[in-house]
Amino acid sequence: FFDPMPFYVAATLLTLVLALCGVAEASECDPTFLCPQVGPGYDVTLDLSARPTRMEALLRDYDKGLPPPNSFGAGPVFVIVSLDIRNVYGIDTKGESFWIEVVLFASWQDCRLVWDGTRYSETQHLMFDPDLVWSPKLTAQGVRATLEGKAATEGKTIHYFGDSCGMQSQVIKYTGKYACAFDLTDLPFDEQVCSLAFESMWPNTSVIIMRSDDINERGWMKQGAPEMTSKEWEFGEFGTTLGSRTDASTAFGKRYLTFDQIILHFVISRRSYWYTISLIVPTIVLWLTSYTGFWVDPSVVPGRIALNITAILVLINIASRANVSLPIISTSTWLTNFLLIVMVFCCLHLVEYVILHYVLGVRKARTAAADAKKKAEAEADQASQPDNVQIPASFQYPHLSSITYTRQRSAESSGLPATPESGQAPVEPSEKHLELLSKKQQDKVKHWALVNSCLGTQNTDRLLGVLCNLDMYSRVFFLLLFLTYLTIMIVIGGNQAPASGRLPK
Known part of the structure; x- marks a missing residue:
């Protein structure tokens, strides 16, 4: 037979539990x-x-x-x-x-x-x-x-x-x-x-x-x-x-x-991928383009100037492109500092070539003035002698010793200005000899004569020799300077403090 009592008990207990839950909810x-x-x-x-x-x-x-x-x-x-x-x-x-x-x-x-x-x-x-x-x-x-x-x-x-x-x-x-x-x-x-x-x-x-x-x-x-x-x-x-x-x-x-x-x-x-590919890498390439000008012959003026000026103009364009995506701020950023310093390096390349070109022009003007003076003196000496008398080459410079004469002839053959004998004042071209030169050459000779009077003959000649080889020194100096700067910027850019440190605690 089926006994319904257990089901009645279970239903009663379930009703009681639901009622208690309802009372508890109501009490809340x-x-x-x-x-x-x-x-x-x-x-x-x-x-x-x-x-x-x-x-x-x-x-x-x-x-x-x-x-x-x-x-x-x-x-x-x-x-x-x-x-x-x-x-x-x-x-x-x-x-x-x-x-x-x-x-x-x-x-x-x-x-x-x-x-x-x-x-x-x-x-x-x-x-x-x-x-x-x-x-x-x-x-x-x-x-x-x-x-x-x-x-x-x-x-x-x-x-x-x-x-x-x-x-x-x-x-x-x-x-x-x-x-x-x-x-x-x-x-x-x-x-x-x-x-x-x-x-x-x-x-x-x-x-x-x-x-x-x-x-x-x-x-x-x-x-x-x-x-x-x-x-x-x-x-x-x-x-x-x-x-x-x-x-x-x-x-x-x-x-x-x-x-x-x-x-x-x-x-x-x-x-940072877009900034690296579009801005940083082209900037480094432009600096290398400007740097290669140190291996170009200084006499090729259009080529040297074109390398430097083109790099500077393109860097200005890159800086403008970077600033377009930035708000107007009065503080420096890593990117703007990097572009600015590289642009300064390229400008220094141009300044170096301007100095070198001027110094080479001075040396050329001094050589031309010395040649004009020697030619005038030789013509004057030859005019004072009978036509059938030949003046030996060793008597063209009677005021020089044999050693100084050898140096003089060597300098003439190499196209450099002659070095006066020790203890003897430098022989400067006169106004009559300068008239045979161009206006620019005359100005350069006068300017260098002023430097010569301030520093002395030997110091001036040494300075002229160093400046004439300025490209050779600049190749090493600017390369080391740029590599050092690039290393510092990479270290600074790769070791920034995480922004999570600025979160409130």
Whole structure:
């Protein structure tokens, strides 16, 4: 035979458990325990079984301009906030801004909207019109633009509902362009920390913002985020902190009001590939192009000038291209410093060639003046002798010794200016001899004669010899200087402090 008693006992126990759960749930919403005052939701004389009737009764004497009374006694209402990051895109270095799509969840208890959940258990939630009830008015700070093209002070409320215990929940979606202060010192190897603060329009004497996961902590809390990709940036940590902003208001007798905030922080690292390929490598190639001019014959003036001038002009174009993507800043960056110093190196290459070209012109003018003087003296000596008398070559310079004569003939054969005998004053060309030279050669001879009078003959000749070989010294000097500078910049650019160190703790 079938005995139904065990089934009756099991059904009775299940009913008892469900009843106890209902009593426990009802005790959580006991108005005498949680709320100092309740609205018409507990008025037994009203029939609030219908949703429209219940909502109309709850909002009959409701004042949305006043914050709800604290559930735990006198004081501000506690608003628990959490964030859900959907996407971050459109990061603009020049505009110092970014686009973000984030959903904010806020919940608080409003004792004025409590109803008897035991009498109307079939309806646990009511959808309220956000314009008819009180809300903490959480707004995003630093907004630049929205999808509609207009600046907004708050997001779009997606849902607003409350339960029988008076717990109000608001879901707000923010999609807009917000400000981010970029630190471009290490560009293009930089990391940035962007922040987005959500603030209540009510001071903390009325509203206190809290987080759901660690209510008693205001420090850094890691925030989950979906995997996001960008062609220019890599995303790092996401997290939130609780903060505040103090503002002076004259509406309350010049009192200082403090507003609570929940702040979202995230780290982004720039991908330096484009800057390396498009700016840094071409800059190094242009310096090498200018550097090869040291191996070109100094007499090829158009070739040497073209190498230096072309490199400088292209570097100016590259610097302009880099500055187009940057905001107007008064601080230096790694990239702008690198381009500027390389441009200075190329300008020094040009200055070196100008000095070398001038010195070679002086040597040529001195040689031409010495040749003109020797020719004039030889013609004068030959004119004073009979026509049938030949003057030996050894008597063309009777005032010189045999050793000095040998040096003189060697200098003449090599095209260099002659060196006067030791202890003898240098023989400078006269005005009559200078008239045989061009105007530029005359000026160079006069300038060098002034240097000769200041430094002395031997020092002047040594200086002239060093400057005539300036290309040989510049090849080694500029190569070592550039390699040293490049090594220093690479070490500095590759060992920057991570931006995560700037995150709040």
